Amino acid sequence: MMDEHYRWMRKAVDLAALSISELGRGDPPPAVGAVIVKDGIEVASAFRGQCAAGNHAEKCAIESAGEKNLHGSVVYTTLEPCSRRNAPKIACAQRLIDQGVSTVYIGLYDPNPKIYREGWKMLRDAGISLRDFPADLRNELRVINAEFLNQYRSNGNPSGSVTFDYVQSPIFTIGKPPFAIDTTWSHAASGVIHAYSDNGKIALARYAESLDEIDDPSAMNFNPDKSSVTAKVGNIIVFRGPRENMYAILKVEQVLSLDRKDDRNEVTFTYEIRTINTKGPLDDFLE
Ligand SMILES: [Zn+2]
Incomplete structure (x- = not known):
């Protein structure tokens, strides 16, 4: 060009x-x-x-x-x-x-x-x-x-909604290091997106429709050989964090893509960080 x-x-x-x-x-x-x-x-x-x-x-x-x-x-x-x-x-x-x-x-x-x-x-x-x-x-x-760019990648809030261009900035970090979860994204098809993590640290919460429905995120089927899921708008994805008892659960709210004649490539998701059976408050994980 x-x-x-x-x-x-x-x-x-x-x-x-x-x-x-x-x-x-x-x-x-x-x-x-x-x-x-x-x-x-x-x-x-x-x-x-x-x-x-x-x-x-x-x-x-x-x-x-x-x-x-x-x-x-x-x-x-x-x-x-x-x-x-x-x-x-x-x-x-x-x-x-x-x-x-x-x-x-x-x-x-x-x-x-x-x-x-x-x-x-x-x-x-x-x-x-x-x-x-x-x-x-x-x-x-x-x-x-x-x-x-890096100063905007990490989001220390325990819950929220984020929107970003998954082509320009494919990684979004939830939580703060060292208790941070990197979520990586790429385009799959119209209204469909791939999400990536490390092997055994990502799962699709099939049939769930809201974050409230996820009672215990550790109960998900984390396949040790799988590092990605393919999600449609409305699907819920569970990421396992750097500790066994820390999770981020995300609902894909919107996927835009230039491929289907939207004016931009963009994903929006809502998320919550969940900890289970922790001794201290959630803040310990976010500090
Ligand atoms: Zn200016």
């Missing part, structure tokens, strides 16, 4: 690698590059922190374009444009809408589950065409953003 778009996406990835982390920031920031192209010619480009510490790449690129008219331009950004910022800051998605850009190519989606796909939705609702970077460039972005 060595077309013109690939060339600009390639450049955005190379720029992302130059990103500068602002000093004193506690959580690892993303590495982001953005390129603005109009009529086949680069108008502006930037990486995160290039204009000023902490400045987003899209904002910096738009500012570098100066007085140039960006109407109808194509933007290649390695991270989903941000959807909200504390006033008086303006979110990058809004800036791109205000500039009248026609198309945005997005590398990775924001891994923060609270804002994941919000920037994409803002742009889509404004009538902007949206495309994804190809898999090879997304893989490069995952490598240079490993720290940034």
